Amino acid sequence: MYRLADAQRMLQAVVRELAQEKIAPRAAEIDDKGEYPWDMKELLARQDLLALPFPEKYGGTGSDLFTFCLVVEEIAKVCASSSLIVLVQALGSFPILIAGTETQKQRYFPKLASGDWLAAFALTEPGAGSDAAAMKTRAVLEGDHYVLNGSKCFITNAGIAQVYSVFAMTDPHKGVKGISAFIVDADSPGFRLGKIEHKMGIRGSQTGELVFDNCIVPVGNLLGNEGDGFKIAMMTLDKSRPGVGAQAVGIAQGALDYAARYAKERVQFGAPIANLQAIQFMLADMAMQVEAARCLVYEAAARVDAGEKGITMSSAMAKCFAGDVAMRVTTDALQVLGGYGYMKEYPLERMMRDAKITQIYEGTNQIQRLVIARALLASY
Amino acid sequence: MNIVVCVKQVPDTTAEKRLDANLRLDRASVDNIINPFDEYAIEEGLRLQEAHGGEVALLCMGTESAQETLRKGLAMGADRGVLVTDPALAGSDAWATSYVLAQALKRMSYDVILCGMQTTDSGTAQVPGGVAEFLGLPQLTWANKVEISDGKATIQRQSDAGYDVVEAPLPVVISVIKGINEPRYPSLKGIMQARRKELQIWSLDDLGISQDMVGVLGAKTKVLGYSRPAPRAKGQLIQEDSQTAATRIADFLVQARVL
Amino acid sequence: MGTANVIWVYAELSGKEPKKIALELMTKARELAEAMGGSAAAVVLGTGARTAAEKLAQHGASVVYVAEDERFGNVLTTPHADALSGLIKEKSPRAVLFGATNSSKDIAARVSARLGLGVIADAIAIQVNGNELHVVNPAFGGSLLVTSTFTDANTAFIIARAKAFAAEERPQPLKIEEVKPVYTAAPQARITGAVAQPEARVSLEEANVIVSGGRGLGAPENFKLVEELAQAFEAAVGASRAAVDAGWISYPHQVGQTGKTVKPKVYIACGISGAIQHKVGMQTSDIIIAINKDPDAPIFSFADLGVVGDLHQIVPLLAKEIRKRKGA
Numbered sequence: 001m002y003r004l005a006d007a008q009r010m011l012q013a014v015v016r017e018l019a020q021e022k023i024a025p026r027a028a029e030i031d032d033k034g035e036y037p038w039d040m041k042e043l044l045a046r047q048d049l050l051a052l053p054f055p056e057k058y059g060g061t062g063s064d065l066f067t068f069c070l071v072v073e074e075i076a077k078v079c080a081s082s083s084l085i086v087l088v089q090a091l092g093s094f095p096i097l098i099a100g101t102e103t104q105k106q107r108y109f110p111k112l113a114s115g116d117w118l119a120a121f122a123l124t125e126p127g128a129g130s131d132a133a134a135m136k137t138r139a140v141l142e143g144d145h146y147v148l149n150g151s152k153c154f155i156t157n158a159g160i161a162q163v164y165s166v167f168a169m170t171d172p173h174k175g176v177k178g179i180s181a182f183i184v185d186a187d188s189p190g191f192r193l194g195k196i197e198h199k200m201g202i203r204g205s206q207t208g209e210l211v212f213d214n215c216i217v218p219v220g221n222l223l224g225n226e227g228d229g230f231k232i233a234m235m236t237l238d239k240s241r242p243g244v245g246a247q248a249v250g251i252a253q254g255a256l257d258y259a260a261r262y263a264k265e266r267v268q269f270g271a272p273i274a275n276l277q278a279i280q281f282m283l284a285d286m287a288m289q290v291e292a293a294r295c296l297v298y299e300a301a302a303r304v305d306a307g308e309k310g311i312t313m314s315s316a317m318a319k320c321f322a323g324d325v326a327m328r329v330t331t332d333a334l335q336v337l338g339g340y341g342y343m344k345e346y347p348l349e350r351m352m353r354d355a356k357i358t359q360i361y362e363g364t365n366q367i368q369r370l371v372i373a374r375a376l377l378a379s380y
Numbered sequence: 381m382n383i384v385v386c387v388k389q390v391p392d393t394t395a396e397k398r399l400d401a402n403l404r405l406d407r408a409s410v411d412n413i414i415n416p417f418d419e420y421a422i423e424e425g426l427r428l429q430e431a432h433g434g435e436v437a438l439l440c441m442g443t444e445s446a447q448e449t450l451r452k453g454l455a456m457g458a459d460r461g462v463l464v465t466d467p468a469l470a471g472s473d474a475w476a477t478s479y480v481l482a483q484a485l486k487r488m489s490y491d492v493i494l495c496g497m498q499t500t501d502s503g504t505a506q507v508p509g510g511v512a513e514f515l516g517l518p519q520l521t522w523a524n525k526v527e528i529s530d531g532k533a534t535i536q537r538q539s540d541a542g543y544d545v546v547e548a549p550l551p552v553v554i555s556v557i558k559g560i561n562e563p564r565y566p567s568l569k570g571i572m573q574a575r576r577k578e579l580q581i582w583s584l585d586d587l588g589i590s591q592d593m594v595g596v597l598g599a600k601t602k603v604l605g606y607s608r609p610a611p612r613a614k615g616q617l618i619q620e621d622s623q624t625a626a627t628r629i630a631d632f633l634v635q636a637r638v639l
Numbered sequence: 640m641g642t643a644n645v646i647w648v649y650a651e652l653s654g655k656e657p658k659k660i661a662l663e664l665m666t667k668a669r670e671l672a673e674a675m676g677g678s679a680a681a682v683v684l685g686t687g688a689r690t691a692a693e694k695l696a697q698h699g700a701s702v703v704y705v706a707e708d709e710r711f712g713n714v715l716t717t718p719h720a721d722a723l724s725g726l727i728k729e730k731s732p733r734a735v736l737f738g739a740t741n742s743s744k745d746i747a748a749r750v751s752a753r754l755g756l757g758v759i760a761d762a763i764a765i766q767v768n769g770n771e772l773h774v775v776n777p778a779f780g781g782s783l784l785v786t787s788t789f790t791d792a793n794t795a796f797i798i799a800r801a802k803a804f805a806a807e808e809r810p811q812p813l814k815i816e817e818v819k820p821v822y823t824a825a826p827q828a829r830i831t832g833a834v835a836q837p838e839a840r841v842s843l844e845e846a847n848v849i850v851s852g853g854r855g856l857g858a859p860e861n862f863k864l865v866e867e868l869a870q871a872f873e874a875a876v877g878a879s880r881a882a883v884d885a886g887w888i889s890y891p892h893q894v895g896q897t898g899k900t901v902k903p904k905v906y907i908a909c910g911i912s913g914a915i916q917h918k919v920g921m922q923t924s925d926i927i928i929a930i931n932k933d934p935d936a937p938i939f940s941f942a943d944l945g946v947v948g949d950l951h952q953i954v955p956l957l958a959k960e961i962r963k964r965k966g967a
Contacts, residue, residue, distance in 0.1 A: 608783060
């Protein structure tokens with residue numbers, strides 16, 4: 001059983017208040033306009049919530065993943081797009097945290113921790129989604145720099161971030177073992193933003209294509225050694241998936257909270273619909289699922305924090321289960337509101353659209369099941 | 381310039397409240413929060429410190445659990461906290477609260493003492509004036525704006541017609557209204573630092589106050605009983621086109637002899 | 640102290656007239672004093688006190704203690720506290736009633752601290768029970784009424800809400816006693832100027848009609864709909880916490896738990912859902928009318944007349960209707 005430390009409890013309460021008072025009132029507009037919410041980014045930076053993953057000596061807060069998950073969950077309850085600002089700052093920076101040199105950390109972390117710079121994680125390609133070995137982006141060493149050619153798609157924070165963790169093939173003959181990881185600055189020669197996507201959900205987050213056209217990246221920006229890329233990517237995802245799980249739990253909890261309050265107020269047949277057993281059972285099922293998902297997420301985060309082995313499986317379980325729960329719970333919560341739930345005036349259709357991505361990004365939930373099954377069978 | 385902000389822990393205003401067998405609030409049944417008006421006082425204290433330097437200390441009278449309230453103020457940026465707590469304080473009225481705070485303040489260093497305009501639980505608004513009286517200080521109450529210069533404080537004080545401008549020499553007690561500023565949310569770094577800040581705990585003995593002056597023993601008022609007011613009945617509900625609705629409201633007012 | 644069965648009213652001035660609430664309290668003081676076989680008196684400080692004494696006598700004061708010193712107008716609280724505490728020490732009234740205004744609360748606070756007197760605030764009812772004064776005030780958002788009394792025989796301070804009692808004439812022969820206060824030498828807070836606020840035209844506590852706006856107005860500029868309707872009624876403008884927190888209107892207009900408690904004849908809530916926070920501040924209004932587009936809004940469960948509809952259309956039409964009928 002997990003128990004929050006005093007400081008975590010206070011942080012949770014403060015972020016909850018901040019989310020209710022400052023983020024929630026903006027959520028519908030952020031979704032409607034489909035624009036990156038710079039004001040929310042400033043707010044989160046001011047509260048040090050973009051500093052969570054970074055060690056204190058670089059200006060971060062050195063927070064553990066559990067604390068990170070608490071923060072993401074509270075923000076996601078009211079606005080999934082805003083929670084993604086916190087998530088991606090970590091996702092884009094984890095490769096540097098995992099494999100970066102002291103010089104690289106000193107160069108990037110202080111400005112990332114303060115929120116002056118934003119980070120992004122660029123792995124997926126048009127032809128290489130779940131299949132990383134099919135990666136087409138090439139990196140060729142030429143003297144003191146690498147030359148990158150190719151493109152990445154569906155990249156969160158594309159065109160928004162200053163710092164990109166980019167994965168490219170240095171040796172295509174070696175399959176995934178030929179993948180290397182680089183830090184690419186937004187102003188690198190030959191690097192540009194391609195198409196910006198028009199999305200179903202998380203519409204306040206900018207998702208787009210990155211194009212590398214003879215892009216020059218200094219040798220000093222290689223993360224680890226050549227060929228370490230896939231390992232770095234997988235270690236990153238092991239750390240980041242509980243965060244996506246926390247986002248999913250937050251979205252689900254936000255939907256359940258709304259539906260439960262609505263059910264107590266909405267009168268049909270002369271009484272609040274919360275008195276109807278049909279509604280009660282739906283709410284009970286939702287609450288159970290959310291609580292189960294939360295436990296998996298917190299457990300996975302705590303294991304990562306404890307440096308335990310086998311975190312790949314627990315992280316995948318947390319992300320996959322929580323994502324599926326978010327989709328089911330938002331769908332059912334909308335159902336509780338009936339026709340009103342389907343209308344844009346109410347937040348549930350947004351929550352339902354936002355929930356969907358948690359089943360897809362950072363590895364689809366089918367890939368998660370594959371990961372879980374592999375780990376499971378290997379232990380017998 | 382040294383600033384002391386008086387704060388209180390109160391039950392969450394939005395929570396449902398229950399009473400225990402002694403007709404006192406069952407504090408276990410509700411979440412406790414910092415008195416919302418005190419957040420404006422803390423924010424004002426921090427702003428004065430930013431402009432004039434010095435220290436911001438928090439002073440609270442309450443139960444052990446009020447440490448949480450003080451930690452929140454420390455997380456906002458206050459430098460240290462003092463909690464006056466003693467079992468004998470339970471049931472203290474406004475007079476006793478003012479007296480105890482004043483005795484504690486005598487052991488602290490202050491140029492400005494800030495308070496929220498009132499609390500959300502008892503809400504008598506008697507403590508800022510009481511503290512000023514016990515310390516022999518002038519009081520600047522219901523402030524919507526505070527400025528300090530040349531050893532004096534000038535405020536805008538909420539009046540019936542707007543605001544009065546009032547000034548007094550330091551040291552002074554100032555109470556602030558909601559809206560004077562926008563209280564900051566504690567930042568994560570602030571929360572982390574708050575755990576390491578000094579929090580002193582003083583008892584009645586430490587302050588040289590005898591137990592019979594405060595709490596239930598010293599209270600100058602006592603509760604005789606409670607009743608529940610009859611809830612307002614639901615009236616009529618209409619849904620008509622807008623012109624008809626406007627006419628029906630006007631008709632209703634005529635019937636009620638308001639028009 | 641407090642042995643004489645005399646009930647005082649600390650009467651604030653509005654110009655040369657006693658404030659409305661002072662007359663309400665005076666009427667109540669007379670009633671309490673009669674029940675105790677005693678009499679009622681008033682204390683009025685400041686320029687205009689002598690003129691105001693007449694009205695207080697009409698409402699039941701057997702004696703009116705007056706002091707017309709300029710410092711009551713340009714020094715905050717302390718001279719009033721000096722004058723009042725001197726008088727109390729000399730005359731030992733059974734109780735002093737104060738109106739729940741900022742200034743009266745401040746004076747009560749200083750004097751009660753100085754003389755060690757008990758205070759019960761937020762009173763909505765006062766009864767004589769044998770030798771005791773029983774005071775009722777709402778607690779926990781009005782969900783409970785608390786009855787309290789004082790534990791000693793010292794002068795009791797009761798701070799009462801506006802409109803808790805009706806002002807009625809109980810004429811007494813005018814008897815004015817001049818007071819010569821002894822002032823303490825403590826540092827003072829001096830009033831050096833005033834900033835008028837045009838929107839504070841009609842005070843919320845004294846208004847007969849209040850028109851309030853909430854989040855349902857949708858945008859800050861729509862508050863002018865509320866203001867126009869208020870003008871038609873010559874009413875005060877109120878607001879929910881949501882509207883104040885959104886910055887649509889300033890805090891002095893806020894009605895509710897962290898704002899003002901009001902008791903008008905008519906309270907018209909436009910686009911206010913009626914959360915407990917707000918309900919607490921206006922539920923004792925004589926008549927509540929609510930306009931809201933959401934048929935499930937909690938306010939409809941306690942409004943006398945609930946109107947489901949678009950306030951952006953209804954409010955201007957209602958303003959027109961009111962002007963028409965008032966003109967007729």
